[in-house]
Amino acid sequence: MERPSDKIIVCRCEEVTLGAVRQWIAEGYHTFDELKRILRVGMGPCQGRGCREIVLREIAAMTGKQMSDIPPGSFRPLTRPVKIGAIADDGGE
Amino acid sequence: MEWTNTADVVVIGAGIQGTAISYYLKRRGVEKVVVLDKSTVCSGATGRCGAGIRAQWGTEMNCRLGLACVEKFEGLSQELGMDIGLNQSGYLMVAYQDKEWEQLQKNVTLQNRLGIASRVVNREEANEICPGLGAPDALGFTFHARDGHADPFLTTFAYHKRGRELGVIYHTGTTVTDIKVANGKVFGVVTDKGHIDAPVVINAAGGHSQFIASMAGVQLPLFSERHEIIITEPVDAGVCPPMLMSFSGNYYIQQRPHGSIIAGCSPAGHPQDYELGTSWQFLQQMTRTMLAVLPRTRGMRIVRQWSGLYNMSPDRQAVLGEADDVTGFFVSVGFSGHGFMFGPVTGEIIADLVVGREPEINVDMLHYRRFQLGELILEPAVV
Known part of the structure; x- marks a missing residue:
């Protein structure tokens, strides 16, 4: 059933809507990392800083679990995007 | 369940x-x-993989399997009823050493015999296939247009x-x-x-x-080796149209339809510790390689780095x-x-x-x- 909030974009980097997240949670994908792999949610330049909490909250709501019981998913380097030239030119060996 | x-x-x-x-x-x-x-x-x-699909191999068995895979991937979205993100814009193989260049040409002969339409391309053609290609020290190139990548x-x-x-x-x-x-x-x-x-x-x-x-x-x-890989922010299409790959140059670089560029290489020392860690050494080696092969990537930002295991056979x-x-x-x-x-x-x-x-x-x-x-x-x- 469509809800007005389905149109809300929860991941601004990859333009993923709440409706898309809900659709895949309903299919049985109950971890942030699985939703990330399917939807690219959290894979953009902000690395999930904007969307992770929202997605975890939605998983909790739809599965009836506590949000603290949902695995937060992996955090990968880099901490913030860095230009290729800036890394390659660094003289440190 | x-x-x-x-x-x-x-x-x-x-x-x-x-x-x-x-x-x-x-x-x-x-x-x-x-x-x-x-x-x-x-x-x-x-x-965690580099997502490539190719028929450009060096043994008969892998060529046969590789061609079958290219054909399989071509029909897979339809077979499974879901888009698998196939992008067939070819693999451009780059040779830097005499022996390697000889091997690549031998591979093309083998591939052609097995029905794979790979070919040797000169520098001019390579630049047409991949505008912005650097690699001034390359000796030669081979290309197969049906190779490419899909979304793993x-x-x-x-x-x-x-x-x-x-x-x-x-x-x-x-x-x-x-x-x-x-x-x-x-x-x-x-x-x-x-x-x-x-x-x-x-x-x-x-x-x-x-x-x-x-x-x-x-x-x-x-045994299993840890290999590292990076991905950039999405950029305009056409920065790296084919999968660029070199054995002696030790790299593979491709651009997803979504715009991000993925690059990986074989790590020095081939860590076999089953740790899925990431290292500054790889980041520096890989970015330097990218500047040599594809200088236009200089101003693009890397957003993520990770690693995965190659399950190696002898x-x-x-x-x-x-x-x-x-x-x-x-x-x-x-x-x-x-x-x-x-x-x-x-x-x-x-x-x-x-x-x-x-x-x-x-x-x-x-x-x-x-x-x-x-x-x-x-x-x-x-x-």
Whole structure:
């Protein structure tokens, strides 16, 4: 059933809507990392800083679990995007 | 999904191998197929890979499998009813050394004989295929337009989704702790959630497959290397149209349809510690390589870095088939960094072997007994 909030974009980097997240949670994908792999949610330049909490909250709501019981998913380097030239030119060996 | 203690087939590993094998088993009418994974679907090597698909190989077996894979991927979105993100814009192979250049040309001769329309291209053509190509020290190039890449996540999830619709049962977050064998036959698995009795058990455990095999008393001469990889922010299409790959240059670089550029290389020292860590050394080596090969990437930002395991075999070719001494125990392992591209074809082959049907490509020579007999078929074309 469509809800007005389905149109809300929860991941601004990859333009993923709440409706898309809900659709895949309903299919049985109950971890942030699985939703990330399917939807690219959290894979953009902000690395999930904007969307992770929202997605975890939605998983909790739809599965009836506590949000603290949902695995937060992996955090990968880099901490913030860095230009290729800036890394390659660094003289440190 | 409710746990039951019996199955016709248990598949260990929910990467591309396990999801594809289980889907093709259902298509062949096998009643109860259960897939186990200690983590989640596509959480291991498949979801961490460079995503390439190619027919440009150096051995006859890999060329045959590679061409079959290209053909398979071309129809896969339709077969599975879900977009798998296929992008066929070719592999441009780059040679820097005399011996390597000789080998690439030999490979093209072999590939052409097997019906693969690869060709040698000169510098001018290479620049047309990849505007912005640097690599001033390159000696030569080969190209095959039907090579390319697909989305490993979407491909694996397409098999997972279709498989489940056909009745494949998945238990993720389930660790296999033992494989039960008696009188030379497999009869089930033990897990941290309980046991499952089954006359067929398939090892599709990627980087951990040698440990799974030893649970069944089968010793495979495999080891797993950590390889690192980076991805940039999305940029305009056309920055790197083909997959750029070099064996001596030690790199592969491609741009996803979505705009991000993915780049990886073979690490110095080949860490075999089963740690999925990341290093500054790789980041620096890889970015320097990118500037030499594709100078226009200088101002693009890297957003993420990660690593995955190559499950290496002694001759860098896959290990497929039923165990000699353990009836019902099948392996689909040792892909040496190329499991994603081969998965859709080998998945069907393994399913055929399990149900006793003759596969379209005979893979007897990929049985692990080749290591005992010393009949290695070394693949020269691996990064």
